[in-house]
Amino acid sequence: MTAEFVRLEVADGVGTIRLDRAKAMNAISIQVQDELALAAAEATDRSDVRAVVVWGGEKVFAAGNDVKEMADMSYTDMVDRVQKLQDAVNAVARIPKPVVAAVNGYALGGGCELALAADVRFAADNAVLGQPEVLLGIIPGAGGTQRLPRLVGPSKAKDLLYTGRFVKAEEALAIGLVDRVVPAAEVYAEAVAWASRFATAAPYALRAIKETVDRGLEVDIETGLQVERHSFAAIFATGDSRTGMQSFIENGPGKATFEGR
Numbered sequence: 001m002t003a004e005f006v007r008l009e010v011a012d013g014v015g016t017i018r019l020d021r022a023k024a025m026n027a028i029s030i031q032v033q034d035e036l037a038l039a040a041a042e043a044t045d046r047s048d049v050r051a052v053v054v055w056g057g058e059k060v061f062a063a064g065n066d067v068k069e070m071a072d073m074s075y076t077d078m079v080d081r082v083q084k085l086q087d088a089v090n091a092v093a094r095i096p097k098p099v100v101a102a103v104n105g106y107a108l109g110g111g112c113e114l115a116l117a118a119d120v121r122f123a124a125d126n127a128v129l130g131q132p133e134v135l136l137g138i139i140p141g142a143g144g145t146q147r148l149p150r151l152v153g154p155s156k157a158k159d160l161l162y163t164g165r166f167v168k169a170e171e172a173l174a175i176g177l178v179d180r181v182v183p184a185a186e187v188y189a190e191a192v193a194w195a196s197r198f199a200t201a202a203p204y205a206l207r208a209i210k211e212t213v214d215r216g217l218e219v220d221i222e223t224g225l226q227v228e229r230h231s232f233a234a235i236f237a238t239g240d241s242r243t244g245m246q247s248f249i250e251n252g253p254g255k256a257t258f259e260g261r
């Protein structure tokens with residue numbers, strides 16, 4: 001099946017997961033959610049994708065879950081729906097490569113939650129983020145109650161979740177919801193430039209760093225340090241460690257070029 005609303009575009013080692021449902025502000029329908037999961041799986045599997053940008057185009061990142069599709073759903077409908085939505089967003093969160101969200105315009109509800117699944121977020125100066133679910137009488141279901149407090153702390157998260165208020169780029173930067181604010185016309189290029197740094201970087205080391213940081217955030221520090229020890233030792237079974245350290249010995253720091261998977 002050819003994807004209609006979400007596609008993976010690959011150039012020079014960078015895969016862009018592009019949301020493209022302009023007429024509904026990239027609202028995440030069941031079809032969008034399923035295509036997003038497929039695109040994330042493809043970005044995970046393809047060895048020519050070394051880093052990923054998630055982008056909704058120049059006007060909007062995503063205005064959230066498709067409210068029109070969701071409005072008449074029952075509890076039993078939603079049990080299945082919310083699981084699949086979380087699976088799709090988790091598929092993005094678990095891409096074992098650096099992932100940056102490039103946010104133009106609105107990133108609301110499920111759209112904000114999708115951005116939260118990236119490793120870092122670059123926002124256009126016209127970006128507006130928020131979790132307005134409470135204004136619809138519902139709550140976030142794609143990780144917002146979990147990833148947002150982990151990122152900005154519980155009080156700032158609860159302020160946003162309780163009020164549903166919209167946050168402009170500068171405030172988002174100040175509270176740590178985004179990591180960089182750039183002119184709207186440059187946000188995608190900045191995100192691609194960030195991702196391109198990893199096109200010849202050490203893929204197994206990057207994967208181990210991502211898994212170890214993310215796993216460590218879920219567990220106590222002793223367990224996290226144990227995970228780190230195992231990851232550290234395991235990296236010595238990959239070509240990355242030999243390539244990197246041998247290059248340092250022969251050529252000095254920062255000169256190594258690493259093979260892909």
Ligand code: HXC
Binds near residue numbers: 024108110136
């Ligand atoms: C369905 C949406 C939509 C959405 C916008 N549209 N957001 N359709 N679901 N989330 C549609 C509008 O109905 C309209 O369609 C078109 O996109 C343009 O939107 P407008 O409202 O006319 O544009 P504007 O006045 O610029 O306002 C933009 C906006 C506003 C601020 C983004 O649309 C808005 O507040 N949208 C809803 C945001 C939201 O509440 N998101 C959270 C959803 S719940 P027509 O056909 O009229 O042109 C969620 C829960 C996740 O994400 C967990 C679930 C399991």
